[in-house]
Amino acid sequence: MTGKEWISAFEGRGAGEEAARYVKLASGFLDDALFPRSRFPEAAGSVRFFTAAGRTELGGNHTDHNNGKVLAAAVQLDAVAVAAGRDDARVSFRSTGFPDVDIDISDTSVRENEKGKTEALVRGIAAGFVSRNIPVRGWSANIDSTVFPGSGLSSSAAIGVLIAKIFDCLYNGGRLAAVEIAKIAQKAENLYYGKPCGLMDQAASAFGGAVAIDFGGDAPVISQIDFNPGAAGYALCVVNTGGDHADLTGDYAAIPAEMKSVAAFFGAANLREAGKDAFFRALADGRVMGNLRRQCGDRALLRALHFFNENDTVDKMHAALQVFASAGSSKELCESFARFLGLVRQSGASSQNLLQNISSPHSLAGQPLAVALALTDSFASRLGKDIACRVHGGGFAGTVQAYVPLDCLPGYRAEMEAVFGTGAVTELKISGGGARELRIEG
Numbered sequence: 001m002t003g004k005e006w007i008s009a010f011e012g013r014g015a016g017e018e019a020a021r022y023v024k025l026a027s028g029f030l031d032d033a034l035f036p037r038s039r040f041p042e043a044a045g046s047v048r049f050f051t052a053a054g055r056t057e058l059g060g061n062h063t064d065h066n067n068g069k070v071l072a073a074a075v076q077l078d079a080v081a082v083a084a085g086r087d088d089a090r091v092s093f094r095s096t097g098f099p100d101v102d103i104d105i106s107d108t109s110v111r112e113n114e115k116g117k118t119e120a121l122v123r124g125i126a127a128g129f130v131s132r133n134i135p136v137r138g139w140s141a142n143i144d145s146t147v148f149p150g151s152g153l154s155s156s157a158a159i160g161v162l163i164a165k166i167f168d169c170l171y172n173g174g175r176l177a178a179v180e181i182a183k184i185a186q187k188a189e190n191l192y193y194g195k196p197c198g199l200m201d202q203a204a205s206a207f208g209g210a211v212a213i214d215f216g217g218d219a220p221v222i223s224q225i226d227f228n229p230g231a232a233g234y235a236l237c238v239v240n241t242g243g244d245h246a247d248l249t250g251d252y253a254a255i256p257a258e259m260k261s262v263a264a265f266f267g268a269a270n271l272r273e274a275g276k277d278a279f280f281r282a283l284a285d286g287r288v289m290g291n292l293r294r295q296c297g298d299r300a301l302l303r304a305l306h307f308f309n310e311n312d313t314v315d316k317m318h319a320a321l322q323v324f325a326s327a328g329s330s331k332e333l334c335e336s337f338a339r340f341l342g343l344v345r346q347s348g349a350s351s352q353n354l355l356q357n358i359s360s361p362h363s364l365a366g367q368p369l370a371v372a373l374a375l376t377d378s379f380a381s382r383l384g385k386d387i388a389c390r391v392h393g394g395g396f397a398g399t400v401q402a403y404v405p406l407d408c409l410p411g412y413r414a415e416m417e418a419v420f421g422t423g424a425v426t427e428l429k430i431s432g433g434g435a436r437e438l439r440i441e442g
Helices: 003-012 017-030 118-131 155-171 178-193 200-207 249-265 276-283 286-296 298-325 330-355 368-383 406-420
Strands: 048-059 069-085 090-095 098-104 139-145 210-214 221-225 234-240 388-392 399-405 425-428 436-438
Touching: 003 017, 017 048, 017 069, 017 139, 048 155, 048 200, 048 298, 048 330, 069 155, 069 200, 069 298, 069 425, 090 118, 098 118, 118 155, 118 178, 139 155, 155 178, 155 200, 155 436, 178 200, 200 210, 200 221, 210 298, 221 298, 234 406, 249 286, 249 298, 276 286, 276 298, 286 298, 298 330, 330 368, 330 388, 330 399, 368 388, 368 399, 368 406, 399 406, 406 425
Parallel strands: 090 139
Antiparallel strands: 048 069, 048 436, 069 139, 069 210, 090 098, 210 221, 234 399, 234 425, 388 399
16 A cells, blocks of 8 residues: 555544554655655555554563563554665664664674664664575665653664564565564664663563563463453553663663573573572572672672562462453452552562662662652552552663552552653553554455
């Protein structure tokens, strides 16, 4: 379909924010002032639409990079693109609120001067296809994202998965499995972009819905979960505390590095391989413990303890949600959700006390996550309500996650936004679509 045909089709579906967003995206692609035909002649021809969701971490804080277990979900906030293939090796696109991207992907080598830039993601993702013997060419696009940077909802993962999906659908018939799309995007983030993330973010974005992921085997084992907090009368929220991630790469990188140093003490590549039993035997042996503390340091030891505890917590959270999804009575539904909320708090306490990713050790004067967690607990205590909160995502800055009764949400929003600013609280809805090409049927 041409851009004009897409606009007509979207408008034919009636008014609505989603349709209006797609119409605006397609109209921009057709605007000669924004996309001059001298540079983007393909925009006048057949175009296609793609989407990839942001994600929320439900459980498993900083476990994926050591082959642990996580719970995650794609959310309604997403990155979308209208794109057209090109006959050359240039990828050129505009993205609302960001600098233009225009690179030649015939060279897929890592470039140090692109670290932290979208160009690095594009080049790294192209390299992922080339390494799989999938020939790719360039494309042009107009992109918009509602996954705001710094939100803890993995804006870079959503963009990376979106880029990978565009390559896959334009030049591979959309044949790659969601897990392969996620792996390509993750490797690009690690090696090209310079972000030491695990696979959880990309997997949640690529698969859609709520998922339990076990990274312990040769390939991730991914199970879909039917989860809607609204069924229990709760809103799932994130609170953006406004912290800046710019200088926190070292803090993030230290977590997997320290965990892997403990794994190396046991002769393993990661903590899952080192094994829970061997680790806890070491805790009970004073001589081994002394050697471990001297070699790795106490913070690394505590972070390893978090890893094993958090894996167990994820198993229990998954079990609670399975009961919640199949509950035969309102009593069973409420009891299973209350059990889940208790485990959310347990996960949050482990992150705060053992993982220690609530505040950066390099900026102790500013502790916005700790403030948000304390204010949420205070709000729950004053109202006598069962509200659960925890750090969300990488930590140190950014967002906290909270499960808030729907009747308390206006008051919670007002109190948190009085401290962190208008719009700081975002209610999340779990989205089932996953990364995909958008089609209008009929």
